[in-house]
Amino acid sequence: MSANYCQYQLPTKGVLELNGYKTDWMKLAHANFSSNRLWSLSLKYLIDLSKINSRLAIDILNSFYQTLWLKYDELQSTLPGSWDHCTAMRIEVLCGLIGSGNDLLASRAFSELENEIAYALEPTHIKRNNHGFMLIESVILASVAFEVYDRNNESLELRRYAEHELAAIFKSVFGLDGYCNENSPFYSHLYVHRMKQMLARIKNFESLSEIGSRLSEQIQVATVTLEAVLHPDGSIPPMGDSSPMETRIYKSSDGVFASTRTGFWAWKNNGKYVSFKCGYESLVHKHADDTSITVRNGSDAFIVDSGFCSFDYSDPRVLMLRTQRAHSGLYFPSFDHLHPAKIYKAPYKKESRLYDEGGNAVSGSYSLFGGYFAYRRVKIQSESYFIVEDWAGSASGDGVVHRFVVPDDVRIEISSSGMTLFGGESSLKCSFSRRMNYEISSGQESSPHKGWISTNPGSVVPARCIELTSQVFTVDPVQFQFQFSSAK
Template sequence: MMLTVSQAVKNGLLRDGVTPYSNVDPILAAEKVMQGSFIFPYVGELDVSKNNEINWQPVFEDNRASKELWFYSFVFLDYLIKAYVITSHDSFWEKAVEFYYSYQNWKTATAESNVKLFNDEHAVTNRSLVFSQFLHVATKKSDARLYEQLGNDLKNHADWLMLDENYVYNNHGVMMDRALLNAYTQLRELSNSMIINVSPSKLWLEKALFRLNMMIEKTFDSKGCCTENSPSYHMLNLSLFGAIDSFLRKNNIENASFNSKLKLALDAANFMIHEDGTLPLIGDSENKASVYVPDSLHKGKYGVGFFPESGFSIVKEKDFFLTFKCGGSSFSHRHIDDTSITLRVGGLDFICDGGMYNYDNSNELRKYFVSYRAHSGFFSEQASAIRFKDFKSAREMAKTTNLISDKSFISIEGENYYSENCKFKRRINIEKIDNEKVSSILIFDSFKSSENDNWKVQFLLHPDVSIKKSDTGFVLKRNSISLFLGFCSNSKFAVNIEPAHFSESYLVCKKTSIIVVSGRTCSLGITSLISVL
């Protein structure tokens, strides 16, 4: 009976914690590689062969950054190594070795190879993990030349990862330090056992621990909410730091404990996840987490989560889920979304944010999804010209100012500073029937300025929501659940249903609709009513 990857790790045939991807079956992908077809995480199949050999400098026309990231991560080597260990078929191993020496020849012969290889810290991190797995398996074979070369490659990558000039102060940096710790412990074991003549530097360990203790404080605010503006990245960082904590314990490496901060982050995660395990599409989020999320983390966990430092306010009830995003301390994975809401009723999304689509900021759809146009908030049209670089710090963009909560009533307040003339303020009142079921949501939006400003109140709808106009507003229906949405204001306004886009997973884009209430004035007060019918 064929082993599974997890069984191979448990038996020591594969090294634990060094798989740099999550959404590709390595065995199936390895079989594709043997047929000349290369499948990559997230970006799918890419044409990277030339004359039946790998083209080490492929040219990608679109989504170039993501495609180059995964190509230069060398995940196809990892597929082949895992397939060899699982199946014991030598052909997988022979192909991996063939590709590795092809890479070595290209690296030696091509002047710009170093630029391609060390252009993206994420790719360098991933590639170091692939080399680590390759080395782990190679040392069980009698090819000293191969594993000495792999050991030197791993050392060179670790030296690069250690340099602060290459470091990125977000989850990529955490992944860099995790890879650095892995390289240190692996080369320490192998050199101490005199299996290879490549020794690690103690500086790798010291640098990784120093940065990780800094990064856990930077990554999670004082209440445990991730500062990277996205439920997806909350889950990823929680998983990363949890794995690093386990790794340090397993390898008897002393370190200041992550426990207190991880406990807060676990508690905050309760609010980030819908009852069914999906995620709201805030910031660079997809509806499914990229890491394993146990049911115990989110099922039956209700209440109000208030994280003003990171700009998140969340109301989670059995059949009701509302988020309010306003403010934050970081630009990482942030969108122009301050004052935006998402709303789920009866386990179904009604009002959403648009999602992320991809990470290629030159892509027109990506630009749309990051912009205010793909969010359900209150905005000045000046938001179309907003650039993160225009702000000295992320905190200057917006803030959540207050939250009041009791059994029958919840009120949340925040404001964005996208207009040069004034603050755009939003207050959300949530009222309950008999202290239990939410009956209505009142959203009060306002500003006062010495100059006229073009303003918009937006509600981006899930693609499965139907819209029916009534005399006083709109009826939003999805399956058997209906909501009423209506407006009143002290100023003239227009209401339009406009085409929009929705992306709940990477590179998937669906058509949907957005209800846009708009006008032009120097002083505004407008109320939006949402009630469950």
């Protein structure tokens, strides 16, 4: 690193080149990969850089904000869905620089903080989801920075604003049942994680004690609910925009959890796990996964959702993970190609809902414009036995597919009357109530790209996509009887 130049390894892809006053921010803002744009324009690297070369950090700060205020609309347009995230990250960076101990850097950062905070104080910018929560986090930190500069009246206004908006976000996101409505178990974990981080950062500030109490209360509620939906080993299920993730901070709890508000249901008993997804309160991070189930027994994952890879849709497999093709549900193939952003809006207007039947039973249904309707019911009969029943119909007579996504390491034996899935330590047998045609796809390299799952962020691996169809389409129910047993 020279006096005016340095390279920063991005946590996503590529290397960020920073050349003091000569840094080309517009070029960085139009990078091909959206995550690179986010990191470049967030200034997240300035905290570390300031500890090594404070003069270069000030030059980059001046260069960036000169460009930002001249080209604000153009820069914002390069991150249409993440500008609020980007702004929140910059406010956090500026607060960190204010506390750096370098008076010149702190003074320069505070002058920009006053301008940046205006964005977070615009009510229409505070969404009732994790984006809004991150902005409110930055407002809380800014209130401390204003205290440091003896701007106590403004600091008090920021705190009151943060308290009000935080309560509104928690009410919207967690509702009465305590489960995050962002359609992905990972986001429940993300809220808990960030709330704990924020609580640790503000614990020594008496002025923020009320916010601290609110955070502590919500952490407790969200943790209890999250532990009710985690896999039996405490890992985060790869559903919606979640990648599978091991955790060592939660303890999975057995029982039944149901949230008709968010459209999610889970049953756990002695290492066995069955989940059901149908419906939503918010479309944030929603996949086309209505009526999808997942099934596990101990370390054996038998039926899964394909999870989340990234938002880089230049890879058609990544786009596929969000469609019906990546989920173990009851679907009309006519809509397989549709991204959720299209299928839930005009002209298709997909509507879905979950019905908690109490005890160990749940059902869900969805409809689509044009007379399409599907209904699935899941009933736990005993610790080792459960039933799935499917109904479907359409005005056009289009057929449906009963789709099951299975990890590649699971051995499959299948016939027209049933199938058995063999894991490492147990098996899952399924008998069909009628003769079925079947097709298995795996790791398709061309359209429709069926047979992929994501086991780690940013990557996909082959899996099997089992599709069952009846010889003659009918609205009569199809029943699948599932039995857990030993591997042999």
